[in-house]
Amino acid sequence: MITTVDRLHRRAGVRVSVALAALAATAGAATLVTNGGRPDRPSPAPPSLAAAAGPDSGPLVPSTGVSASAPPPSASPSVPVVASGSSSAVPHTAPTSAATPGPPAVNAATAVTFDSAGSARSNGSSLSWTQGVSGTNRLLVVEVAVGAISDTGCTLSVSDNGAGLTPLTTVHDDNQHAGYHSVFYRVAPPSGGNTISAQVTGCTVDELTGGSISLDGADQSAPLGSAVTAEGSGSNAAATVGGTRFGGMVVGFVSNGGSVDSASPPSTSRYTQNGSVNTGAGNSAAATVASPGGPATMAWSVQPDWWAVTAIEVRA
Structure with a gap:
């Protein structure tokens, strides 16, 4: 009232x-x-x-x-009338802060997923192993490291069930000529157990190591981004792929004169073949990481020696 x-x-x-x-x-x-x-x-x-x-006017x-x-x-x-200590009659609304958007959701049906891996090593000039392949949008990526005292004149050929693969990169450890690794790929390889074969001619090989990774969900018309390579020496071997896309997967390979110890997080190791320390590339390994939508670094801890890395994004 x-x-x-x-x-x-x-x-x-x-x-x-x-x-x-x-x-x-x-x-x-x-x-x-x-x-x-x-x-x-x-x-x-x-x-x-x-x-x-008035005659006796007072104050105003x-x-x-x-x-x-x-x-x-x-x-x-x-x-x-204003009550002492009272607040304004205007309703008070608590300030709100805008939520920071996170990365877009990845549709599992269209994302690249890891299927399986295989690997082997040999102290001769030929090498083979079995690779299981499954899925609908399949991609096979293969790496072979050639350890040779002198790799001048070496020629490497790789096949999947007798079919030639497409070459992607070749990088020499520490940019020397005592060993290197090469990476190949095949879109839509046949499902089931595939035989991967590697053969080196033209030089004397001390050690061959290699492996392969089968992936599902890859774009069948343009499955790969640009390959990134790096070489150097020391105990940390790494290469960074920039501008990755959500839903993709980055695949990395390393060769080293000394043994390969482990893949650095957040990468997941897929295989490691430590063969020989007599050359600059007698040991190799592979790892993968889901594309973060930005730069992705593939790195390994290795015994200090000459090393080389290839990293490539497989796109959905």
Whole structure:
């Protein structure tokens, strides 16, 4: 309810009427009324200050529009009342922060997935192993490392069930000529157990190591991004693929003069073949990682020696 209290202030014969509005509680919620009982209407501006007339005029007092000699009208204008320590009548809305969008969801039906891997090693000039293949949109990626005291004149050929594979990269460990690895691929290899064969001619081979990775969900018309290669020496072998796409998978291979210890997270090791330390590439390994939608680094801890890395994204 609303209560009006009249206080008589006598100074220089002026009678001032001040209306005070109280807070009304309805169902436990209070409404501050400063506009004649209409919460939806703006409050009137405060009255102006005017000098009181008279021979003994005192300080300036608020003018209410009422004559000094006349009694206050029955419906005096409301004077805004502000309760000490009260908050504004404007409803308060808690600030909200925009959620940071995460990476787009990957449809498992269209993403590249790991199928299986196979590998082998030999201290001769030929090498073979069996690779299982399954899935609908299949891709086979093969790596062979040639360890030779001098790899000048070496020629490497690789086949899958007798069919030649498409060459992708060849990179020499530490850019030397004591060994290298080459990577090949085949779109839509036959399902089932495939025989991968490698043969080197034109040089004396100390050690051959190699392996293959079968993938499902690969784009059958353009399955590969640009291959990235790196070479160097030391105990960390790495290469970075930039601009990967969500739903893809990055495949990496390493060859090293010393043994390969382990793939660095978040990569998953797929095979490791440590054969010989007599050359610059007598050992090799492979790993994969789901494409993060940005740069992806394939790295291995290796025994300090000459090394080479190939990394390639397989796209859905």
